[in-house]
Every structure is written in structure tokens, then in C-alpha cells.
Amino acid sequence: MTFHQKLNAAWQEQDSLLMVGIDPDLDRMPTPLKHEGDQLWHFCRGIIDATAPYVCGFKPQIAYFASIGAESVLQTVCDYIREHYPKLALVLDAKRGDIGSTAEHYAREVFERYQADAVTISPYMGMDSALPYLARRDKGVIVLCRTSNAGGADLQSLEVAGRPLYLHVADMVANKWNEHGQCGLVVGATFEKELEAVRRCVGDDLPLLVPGIGAQGGDIGKTCLAGCNSQGSGMMINSSRAILYAGSQDDWAQKAAEAAKQTRDAINAARAPLKA
Amino acid sequence: MTFHQKLNAAWQEQDSLLMVGIDPDLDRMPTPLKHEGDQLWHFCRGIIDATAPYVCGFKPQIAYFASIGAESVLQTVCDYIREHYPKLALVLDAKRGDIGSTAEHYAREVFERYQADAVTISPYMGMDSALPYLARRDKGVIVLCRTSNAGGADLQSLEVAGRPLYLHVADMVANKWNEHGQCGLVVGATFEKELEAVRRCVGDDLPLLVPGIGAQGGDIGKTCLAGCNSQGSGMMINSSRAILYAGSQDDWAQKAAEAAKQTRDAINAARAPLKA
Numbered sequence: 430m431t432f433h434q435k436l437n438a439a440w441q442e443q444d445s446l447l448m449v450g451i452d453p454d455l456d457r458m459p460t461p462l463k464h465e466g467d468q469l470w471h472f473c474r475g476i477i478d479a480t481a482p483y484v485c486g487f488k489p490q491i492a493y494f495a496s497i498g499a500e501s502v503l504q505t506v507c508d509y510i511r512e513h514y515p516k517l518a519l520v521l522d523a524k525r526g527d528i529g530s531t532a533e534h535y536a537r538e539v540f541e542r543y544q545a546d547a548v549t550i551s552p553y554m555g556m557d558s559a560l561p562y563l564a565r566r567d568k569g570v571i572v573l574c575r576t577s578n579a580g581g582a583d584l585q586s587l588e589v590a591g592r593p594l595y596l597h598v599a600d601m602v603a604n605k606w607n608e609h610g611q612c613g614l615v616v617g618a619t620f621e622k623e624l625e626a627v628r629r630c631v632g633d634d635l636p637l638l639v640p641g642i643g644a645q646g647g648d649i650g651k652t653c654l655a656g657c658n659s660q661g662s663g664m665m666i667n668s669s670r671a672i673l674y675a676g677s678q679d680d681w682a683q684k685a686a687e688a689a690k691q692t693r694d695a696i697n698a699a700r701a702p703l704k705a
Numbered sequence: 706m707t708f709h710q711k712l713n714a715a716w717q718e719q720d721s722l723l724m725v726g727i728d729p730d731l732d733r734m735p736t737p738l739k740h741e742g743d744q745l746w747h748f749c750r751g752i753i754d755a756t757a758p759y760v761c762g763f764k765p766q767i768a769y770f771a772s773i774g775a776e777s778v779l780q781t782v783c784d785y786i787r788e789h790y791p792k793l794a795l796v797l798d799a800k801r802g803d804i805g806s807t808a809e810h811y812a813r814e815v816f817e818r819y820q821a822d823a824v825t826i827s828p829y830m831g832m833d834s835a836l837p838y839l840a841r842r843d844k845g846v847i848v849l850c851r852t853s854n855a856g857g858a859d860l861q862s863l864e865v866a867g868r869p870l871y872l873h874v875a876d877m878v879a880n881k882w883n884e885h886g887q888c889g890l891v892v893g894a895t896f897e898k899e900l901e902a903v904r905r906c907v908g909d910d911l912p913l914l915v916p917g918i919g920a921q922g923g924d925i926g927k928t929c930l931a932g933c934n935s936q937g938s939g940m941m942i943n944s945s946r947a948i949l950y951a952g953s954q955d956d957w958a959q960k961a962a963e964a965a966k967q968t969r970d971a972i973n974a975a976r977a978p979l980k981a
Contacts, residue, residue, distance in 0.1 A: 454806065492803060496810035498818055500776055526800050526827050527768060528854040531728065534772035542774055551802050553829045553849055555856030573829055578804040580831030587865045587873065594870070597863065 432546045432569030433610055436518045436636055439485040440662050446700070447693045448520070448638070449480045450669030451489040451506060455497060457674050459681035469499055473506045476673055477514070479682040480689035486518025486546075488638075488667055507543045519546045520638065520665070524573060526551035528558045536561040540568055547571055549615060549638070552598050556606055563611060569636075570612050572602045574627060577617025577641035595623065596630055603631040613638055616656065618647025618666070625655035633658035636665060642692070643671030649692070653699035661703030668692055708822045708845030709886055712794045712912055715761040716938050719793070722976070723969045724914070725756045726798065726945030727765040727782060731773060733950050735957035745775055749782045752949055753790070755958040756965035762794025762822075764914075764943055783819045795822045796914065796941070800849060802827035804834045812837040816844055823847055825891060825914070828874050832882055839887055845912075846887050848878045850903060853893025853917035871899065872906055879907040889914055892932065894923025894942070901931035909934035912941060918968070919947030925968070929975035937979030944968055 430438075440446060453472050462468040477487060487510050494503040510519050521543055525535045539548040540562075547569025548562060562570045575585050575595040585595040595616075602612050616627045618641035627637065637656055641647035649666075656664050672692065676684025706714075716722060729748050738744040753763060763786050770779040786795050797819055801811045815824040816838075823845025826835060838846045851861050851871040861871040871892075878888050892903045894917035903913065913932055917923035925942075932940050948968065952960025 452807065454810075490807055490810075492807045492810035492814065495776075496813040496818065498776065498780075500771075500774065504774075524802050524827075525768075526802065526829075526849075528852065528856075530730065531766055531768045534730075534768035537772040538768065542772065551800075551827045551829050553802075553827050553860055554852050554854060555859030555861070557854050557856030558852075573802070576804065576830050576834075578830060578833050580804075580833030583831030583877065584829055584870070584874070585831070587870070589863045589865060589870075594860070594863070594865075598860070601859065 431567045431610070432518070433636065435516070435546060436485065436569070436665070439516055439518050442516060443485050444697065445483055445485050445693045446662065446664050446666045446696050447484045447689060448486045448488050448518070448665040448667045449476065449484050449672055449689060450522070450667050451476065451487055452493050452669040452673065454493060459677050461679055469502050470505055473502070474509060475682040476685050477510060479686040480672060481514050481517065483686070483689040483693040484517060485665060486520060488520040488522050490522040490669070504543060507545060511544060518665070520569070520571065521545035521548050524549050524551055526554050526558060528554055532558055533561040536565065540565050547613070549573065552602070559606055563606065563609065566609050566611065568611065570606070571638050572598065572606070572612060572614055574598050574602070574614040575616045575620060575623045577619045577645055577647070581617070596626060599627045599630045603635050607635065615640070617641040618652040619645055621648070621651040621655040624652065628656050628658065633660065633663065636663055638665045638667060640667045642666060643668040649695045650699045653696060653703065657700050657703050661700040666696055707843045707886070708794070709912065711822060712761065712845070712941070715792055715794050719761050720973065721759055721761050721969045722938065722940050722942045722972050723760045723965060724762045724764050724794070724796065724941040724943045725752065725760050725948055725965060726943050727752065727763055728769050728945045728949065730769060735953050737955050745778050746781055749778070750785060751958040752961050753786060755962040756948060757790050757793065759962070759965040759969040760793060761941060762796060764796040764798050766798040766945070780819060783821060787820060794941070796825070796845070796847065797821035797823070798825050800825050800827055802830050802834060804830055808834055809837040812841065816841050823889070825849065828878070835882055839882065839885065842885050842887065844887060845889060846882070847889035847891055847914050848874065848882070850874050850878070850890040851892045851896060851899045853895045853921055853923070857893070872902060875903045875906045879911050883911065891916070893917040894928040895921055897924070897927040897931040900928065904932050904934065909936065909939065912939055914941045914943060916943045918942060919944040925971045926975045929972060929979065933976050933979050937976040942972055
């Protein structure tokens with residue numbers, strides 16, 4: 430089963446476009462976990478179990494583990510998701526970008542060590558830098574396109590042959606890199622006109638990973654109108670902090686579940702007219 | 706002491722622009738180490754000790770450690786370089802690119818966990834994605850500009866307002882991101898005309914990290930002519946595989962030392978006329 434097939438099945442069976450970002454920050458652990466030895470793992474497992482009913486997948490962010498030398502916890506998190514929720518998409522957010530044998534080693538990191546279904550990468554080094562990931566035909570390769578931060582415009586909005594660079598990237602990925610139907614694009618919810626332009630450029634089949642709702646302020650209704658495909662689907666709409674830190678007391682997991690359910694429901698309400 | 710001051714001192718005191726990339730591949734370990742339990746560490750330490758007399762610094766590539774779960778070895782390698790060769794520059798090649806709190810976690814990884822002097826990052830997400838690194842004023846931030854792979858042209862050579870994107874990046878980094886004199890650029894030795902254009906664009910003071918000689922085929926003489934500043938300096942010319950795997954038998958460390966000395970000497974011969 431390829432990443433795209435798995436993701437499509439998860440969208441349908443879970444009736445959810447919500448993806449929960451696993452970005453565990455030790456400074457923001459719930460009070461009851463603060464003095465536990467393996468609080469990072471307890472927190473991640475609690476969030477995964479609480480929110481799994483409401484999501485199409487999980488997106489662990491490697492930086493939060495790497496900053497504190499907790500790669501073994503990330504490995505446990507990935508193992509746990511694959512074992513307990515095998516139908517949910519597992520996207521490793523790593524934004525890797527390198528060439529040749531170095532890129533091959535990054536591909537081994539994400540697909541052999543962590544055994545993720547998909548990875549995020551940067552387009553800056555060009556198509557040959559993506560080949561080691563694309564060589565794993567069952568895996569997903571999600572390329573940065575228009576990121577959710579204001580500074581993303583510094584490069585991504587530069588005009589290239591009459592259109593912004595991010596649309597050139599969208600076109601290039603959809604029509605060259607995606608030969609075997611493995612690619613997706615990262616497009617922020619914070620710029621819905623750009624999101625709409627990317628969807629128009631790439632058509633219905635390319636999945637978009639959309640950060641920027643929740644803590645970053647992107648609007649769910651506008652995001653669905655702009656980014657859904659003609660079946661009212663096609664996005665992994667990511668939320669991290671707004672769900673992970675919805676509560677800080679004994680009911681932190683319950684609060685996370687409620688926040689995930691509310692977000693999924695808001696997404697589904699916004700896309701309902703598009704599915705008709 | 707800032708990264709730039711440390712690098713300038715290393716260039717002078719070592720009389721070398723050569724940087725050795727620490728990219729240890731388990732498949733290419735010297736025969737005598739193949740059956741040792743901690744061959745990765747023995748190999749790295751052997752390479753560091755053998756080549757240290759001939760280099761301005763070392764550039765460990767994190768992917769080679771991450772692919773096999775050997776972050777603890779990378780930590781030991783960085784500790785060893787700082788302790789035994791405190792005057793040499795320690796650049797962590799990570800090509801990171803992310804925003805906000807995630808970028809802050811990557812900055813902690815490189816500057817607190819590994820305590821490198823500088824890091825490589827991607828420009829694609831814009832200036833705000835570089836701020837967590839730039840906030841460490843004594844640290845170096847080396848931004849991808851024109852990479853050494855052919856596919857680099859896919860994005861980097863696109864025309865933006867009459868010049869290629871990589872020159873726009875060079876200009877932006879030199880004149881906006883470099884407010885506190887911390888920045889450098891990655892420019893491949895495999896495209897010497899582009900290297901020359903970048904040097905002309907950024908002036909004398911911005912250090913260039915130049916991969917692509919050795920295994921990738923870049924010419925040392927042309928590289929020095931194209932990329933040196935007006936003092937015949939200003940580059941970290943990186944070689945990895947051609948030095949690391951110069952020998953595979955009992956004399957592997959000696960062979961690496963000879964390859965490093967020869968490369969340093971070839972660089973110095975090529976830049977001698979420029980220093981006059």
C-alpha cells in the first residue's frame with residue numbers, strides 16, 4: 430500500500446482531514462507529568478491515544494526530540510503509532526534537504542530508522558536531492574511550497590517568469606517529481622489565496638499538508654474553501670500546540686481529545702458543502 | 706570570540722582553507738576497523754587526529770550519524786574536536802530549515818547539544834526562519850546558495866528580476882541577514898562561474914563554504930581563482946570522501962593525512978598569486 434493509498438483510506442475511514450503534530454516541548458508539559466522521568470513519552474502516548482479517533486494521521490516534528498537528545502523517544506513514538514494505529518498516516522516532519530549519499534542517509538533515517546510513511550523536504554536543492562526519497566515508491570515525499578510564516582515570502586513570493594516561485598515549485602513537483610504519485614506539498618493555512626492558487630495549479634490528486642490553523646491563526650473555513658479538492662478532501666490540516674497544550678492539569682489528555690474533536694468537526698462542517 | 710573571528714584566526718594560523726567533512730559511512734570503513742564495536746568513533750577520531758594539522762576546521766554531516774542512530778557518537782566527535790582542537794572551526798552540516806519554536810529547537814540542537822561554532826541552513830523559508838540561529842551572536846549561520854549538484858539549478862538558477870535566484874539569495878544574506886557579521890554561504894566548487902559571481906556580489910568579508918572538490922570533481926585551481934577574496938582567502942573548501950577513504954588498509958589514517966596535506970598544498974599553491 431502506498432502513502433497516497435493509505436492517506437486516502439484514512440481520510441475516508443476516519444472522516445477527518447485533521448493531522449496532529451507531535452511537537453512535545455519540555456517547557457510546556459502538563460503539571461501532573463512535570464516530575465516524571467519519562468514525561469516526554471507519557472505525554473506523546475497520551476496525546477496519540479486521546480486524539481487518534483479524530484485524525485487522519487500524526488506528524489512528529491523531529492526538532493523537538495533532537496534538541497534534547499531524545500531520538501529514542503521519537504523512535505518509540507513512531508513504533509507506537511505504527512503498531513496501535515496502523516491505518517493512520519505517519520508523517521515525519523524533518524524538512525530535510527541534501528544531495529547524493531547524504532540524502533540517501535537522511536532517507537534511511539526517516540524510512541528505515543523511524544519507518545515513517547512520508548517525510549517533509551525542502552525543494553531548494555532541486556529534483557536530484559529528492560531522488561533517494563522518491564526511490565522508495567511506497568513512501569510519501571511532501572515538499573515545502575508556501576510556508577505559513579510571513580518570512581516565507583522572502584523567497585517563495587519572488588516572481589519567476591510571471592508567477593511567484595511557490596507556484597513554480599508546485600508545478601514542478603506536481604508535473605516532474607510526482608511521476609509515481611508519491612508527492613505532496615506544504616502550504617500554510619495563513620495565506621488562503623496562495624493555498625487556493627496552489628490547489629488550482631496542481632489539480633485534485635496532490636495532497637496538501639497545511640499547517641497554520643490553531644496557534645498560528647489560520648481560519649478553518651477559509652482554509653477548506655481554498656485548499657480542498659473538488660471532493661472536499663485532499664488536505665492534511667495540521668494542528669500542534671492548540672491541541673497538545675489545550676489543557677495543563679489532570680485532564681490534559683481529555684482536553685486534547687476535545688480540541689481535536691472540535692477541530693475535526695469544524696473542518697468537516699466547512700467542507701460539507703464542497704462534498705455535496 | 707565569534708565564529709568569523711575564530712575562522713579568520715584558523716585560516717591564518719593553520720595557513721589552510723581546507724575543511725574536512727566528517728561523513729563516516731559504515732559501508733566504507735577501513736578493513737582493520739570493520740569488526741570493531743565502536744568503529745565509527747575510532748574512524749572519526751583517527752581522521753580528525755590525522756588531518757587536523759592541515760585544516761581550518763571540520764564539518765561533521767549529521768545525516769551519517771542520524772541514519773544509524775549514532776547521535777551519541779556525533780556528540781563525542783564534536784566534544785573531541787572542541788577539546789583537542791579548540792582553534793579549529795566546527796561546522797555542523799545539517800541544512801536545517803524551519804520556523805518559530807521548531808527552528809529554536811533546531812538551534813538548541815546544534816548550538817547547545819552539539820555546541821558547534823556554525824550550522825548550515827536552507828534559505829527557502831526566509832529570514833524569520835534564520836532568526837533563532839542568528840540570535841546566538843557568536844555563532845555562524847551558513848546559508849545554502851548555489852549547491853554543488855546539477856539539480857541545484859532547478860530552483861537556484863531561475864531568473865528573478867534579471868538575475869538568478871542564487872544571486873538574489875547571496876545579496877539578501879550579505880545585506881540583510883548578516884547584520885551582525887555571522888553569515889556565510891554554501892557555493893559549490895563544481896560551478897566556478899557561479900562561485901565567482903557570488904564572490905563578486907558579496908564582497909571580501911563573507912566566508913564561503915565550498916563543497917565539490919575531490920569526489921565531486923571540482924577543480925582546485927579554478928575554485929581558488931573564482932572564490933577567494935582579494936586577500937586570497939575567505940573560503941572553507943570542503944573535502945570529505947577523497948580524504949576519508951584515501952586508504953582502506955592499516956595505513957588508512959596516514960593516507961587520509963597525506964590526502965589532506967596534498968589538498969591543502971594544492972589550494973595554497975593556487976591562491977599564492979592572489980595573496981601577493
